[in-house]
Every structure is written in C-alpha cells, then in structure tokens.
Amino acid sequence: MDKTKENREARKLQQQTCKAEQEPFSLFPEVVTQSVQMHHVLQLVAKMAKTNGSVLILGESGTGKELIASAIHRLSPRAHHPFLAINCSAIPDELLESELFGHAKGAFTGADRHREGYFGAANQGTVFLDEIGDMSLRLQAKLLRVLQEKTYSPVGSNRIVEADVRIIAATNVDLEKAIKEHLFRLDLYYRLHVLPIRIPPLRERYDDVECLLHHFLDIANQVHYKEVPCWFSPEAMATLCRYDWPGNVRQLQNIVERLVIVREGGEITGDDLPIECQLNPGQAPSFRIEDSLPKPQLQYPSAFGTLPTQGMNLAELIEDLENRYILEALQRTQNNKNQAARLLGLNRTTLVERLKKRKIGVKLT
Ligand SMILES: Nc1ncnc2c1ncn2[C@@H]1O[C@H](COP(=O)(O)OP(=O)(O)OP(=O)(O)O)[C@@H](O)[C@H]1O
Numbered sequence: 001m002d003k004t005k006e007n008r009e010a011r012k013l014q015q016q017t018c019k020a021e022q023e024p025f026s027l028f029p030e031v032v033t034q035s036v037q038m039h040h041v042l043q044l045v046a047k048m049a050k051t052n053g054s055v056l057i058l059g060e061s062g063t064g065k066e067l068i069a070s071a072i073h074r075l076s077p078r079a080h081h082p083f084l085a086i087n088c089s090a091i092p093d094e095l096l097e098s099e100l101f102g103h104a105k106g107a108f109t110g111a112d113r114h115r116e117g118y119f120g121a122a123n124q125g126t127v128f129l130d131e132i133g134d135m136s137l138r139l140q141a142k143l144l145r146v147l148q149e150k151t152y153s154p155v156g157s158n159r160i161v162e163a164d165v166r167i168i169a170a171t172n173v174d175l176e177k178a179i180k181e182h183l184f185r186l187d188l189y190y191r192l193h194v195l196p197i198r199i200p201p202l203r204e205r206y207d208d209v210e211c212l213l214h215h216f217l218d219i220a221n222q223v224h225y226k227e228v229p230c231w232f233s234p235e236a237m238a239t240l241c242r243y244d245w246p247g248n249v250r251q252l253q254n255i256v257e258r259l260v261i262v263r264e265g266g267e268i269t270g271d272d273l274p275i276e277c278q279l280n281p282g283q284a285p286s287f288r289i290e291d292s293l294p295k296p297q298l299q300y301p302s303a304f305g306t307l308p309t310q311g312m313n314l315a316e317l318i319e320d321l322e323n324r325y326i327l328e329a330l331q332r333t334q335n336n337k338n339q340a341a342r343l344l345g346l347n348r349t350t351l352v353e354r355l356k357k358r359k360i361g362v363k364l365t
C-alpha cells in the first residue's frame with residue numbers, strides 16, 4: 001500500500017477508535033451485546049487494538065475469545081495483513097512447533113521441502129494462539145524468544161528469522177495456578193499479561209442472553225427454514241433467559257440451531273427446550289435432579305416395605321425415589337419426555353408437571 005493511502009487509513013482508524021472509546025458497540029458489529037460488562041470490555045479492546053502489544057484474552061470456553069481476537073486484528077494497524085489462528089491444545093507438540101516456526105528441508109522424516117510456519121505466513125499480521133495454557137514448556141521457551149527478541153529458528157535449521165507479528169493468546173485455564181504447578185513459565189506470563197482482557201461468562205451478563213437468542217434464531221431461520229421461521233414462546237424465552245449457560249455463547253448458538261432444525265418452523269415452546277435448560281440451574285435458586293439424589297443422611301430401609309426401628313422420613317424418601325426414576329428415564333431416552341413418560345407409566349403432562357415442581361422457588365412465567 002502506498003504511504004498516502006496508509007496515512008489516510010491510519011487516520012480513519014484513529015477517528016473510528018476515538019469514537020469507539022465513547023460508543024464502542026458501533027465499532028464491533030460482529031459482537032452482539034447489550035450488557036454493561038461487555039461495553040467495558042469493548043472499550044478496553046478498542047484502546048488496545050491501536051497498540052502493537054501482546055494481548056492475553058482470558059475467559060471460559062465459548063465466551064467469544066476468538067471473536068474478540070479477530071476484532072482486535074481488524075481494528076489494528078496490521079489489519080491489511082493476515083490473521084492466523086491456531087489451537088495449541090489440538091496439535092501434538094512436535095507438529096505444533098513446525099506449524100508455528102516452519103521447518104527446513106530434511107528436518108524430519110517426510111519433510112521433503114522447506115515449509116513456512118504461522119509466524120512467517122502471518123508476517124506483519126497477527127497470530128492468535130488459542131489454548132496457550134496447553135503449550136509445552138519447551139515451546140513456551142521458543143515463544144518467549146519471539147516475544148523478547150522478535151526472532152525464531154525453523155525446526156531443523158540454525159537460520160535466525162525476524163518475526164514481525166503481533167501475538168494474541170487466549171486461555172480458559174487458570175495460568176497463575178499453572179505457574180505454581182510449574183506448567184507455565186512466569187516470564188512468558190508477564191510478557192503476555194501486559195494487556196489482559198477477561199471476557200465474562202454469560203451468567204455474569206444476563207443482559208446479553210436475549211439479544212444473542214434473537215441473533216442466532218435469525219441466523220438459523222435464514223440458514224434452515226427460509227419460508228417458515230421459528231420463534232420463541234414467551235415461556236421458552238423466559239426459561240432460556242434464566243438458564244446459566246455453562247458452555248456460554250457457543251452452547252447458546254448450538255441449542256438455538258438445534259431447536260430450529262428439530263422444530264421445522266413455528267413456535268418453540270418451553271417443552272421443546274433441552275432438559276438442562278428446563279431444570280434451570282440459573283439465576284433463580286438452582287435445582288438439578290442430580291442434587292436431589294441421596295444425601296448422606298437419607299437412610300433407605302434395609303428391606304423393602306419394612307419400617308426401620310429408628311423411623312424414617314417418608315416424604316423425602318418418596319421424592320428421592322421419584323427423582324431417581326425420572327432421571328434414569330430421561331437419561332435412557334436422551335431427554336425425550338414422551339418416551340420417558342411412557343417408561344414411567346405416566347402421561348407426558350404429569351411428567352412435565354413433576355419436572356416443573358422440582359424447580360423449587362422458581363415461578364414460571
Ligand atoms: N457476543 C457475541 N456475539 C455474537 N457471536 C458471538 C459472541 N460471542 C461469541 N460468539 C460466537 O460464539 C461462538 C464461540 O465463540 P469463540 O469461538 O470466539 O469462543 P472461544 O472463547 O474462543 O471458545 P473456546 O474457548 O471454546 O475456544 C463463535 O461462533 C462466535 O462467533
């Protein structure tokens with residue numbers, strides 16, 4: 001790109017980021033959010049995107065770490081160069097080394113020619129190292145050299161190659177704990193930790209759930225059923241908004257897509273939802289059937305039908321027994337309530353009623 005064009009682009013980017021510091025949502029069309037928590041995250045992201053520093057993105061699985069990493073790249077002066085993402089936990093150590101640093105011809109069996117790695121291919125761009133907590137100590141040392149000296153050597157070569165890449169790393173493991181257990185280098189942690197961003201899990205930003213549900217519903221409707229769209233009943237929406245989403249945005253996206261495919265158009269009701277959402281371990285007082293399984297103090301009579309001499313808590317035992325059978329029937333039928341009800345000799349409505357009854361302290365809307 002010629003210098004004038006580059007300056008113009010840099011000025012445009014600067015104007016955009018200034019605006020974004022006051023109103024960051026406008027700069028991140030790919031990030032669907034309405035929450036104050038993500039507003040703060042995006043404000044920080046807009047600021048750090050302008051710099052060249054390494055970024056460490058922390059957050060549970062499925063919170064949007066890769067989405068934020070690519071947004072940082074898109075808003076950075078490196079935007080016109082490649083953004084390459086690699087998952088460090090998915091690739092064996094030896095292979096990861098050659099993927100990152102490339103290898104020389106003859107470096108190992110099958111290396112019949114020189115190959116450029118990610119750091120070479122992403123020249124002037126960004127490399128996103130996902131799941132960095134799973135990288136071996138040996139490769140961590142090599143990565144530290146890239147960060148400190150801006151050089152590396154391909155596998156099987158003494159050649160010193162200049163590295164002009166920005167590194168964005170992400171992890172869902174507790175790196176401080178990994179350092180204590182000697183699984184992660186402290187010096188690498190400090191290098192990466194210069195600009196940390198923590199993406200909160202969905203259960204800490206319930207304000208985002210509804211807009212994400214609508215967003216992924218629209219996408220799934222477009223992809224799967226152009227003529228007959230699906231929509232959520234108010235009850236289904238209320239239940240999903242209360243659920244705590246342990247798998248975060250990725251889980252929400254998958255569930256919405258599955259519902260649209262299975263429903264084939266029309267209203268998605270509370271009964272269509274997966275059992276884990278219906279049992280609602282979310283915001284409201286939580287309850288799972290598993291939680292109601294025998295507590296240590298709950299004593300079953302040693303012989304069926306005999307009243308133990310010390311007496312018993314009949315109501316608790318009956319409830320416990322019922323929960324066990326319901327859970328087993330649901331597990332055996334992969335949460336198909338019609339089949340589970342048949343196995344239990346109940347009609348479906350009674351089973352659904354019993355499941356709802358278990359939502360202690362939760363009022364269904
Ligand atoms: N705020 C959001 N708005 C729209 N889509 C989102 C949002 N957050 C996440 N997503 C989408 O959710 C999915 C999971 O996000 P992503 O892969 O970035 O998560 P992750 O934190 O990297 O997950 P993992 O730890 O499992 O690698 C992607 O399809 C992403 O586009």
Ligand SMILES: [Mg+2]
Binds near residue numbers: 065066130
């Ligand atoms: Mg990821």
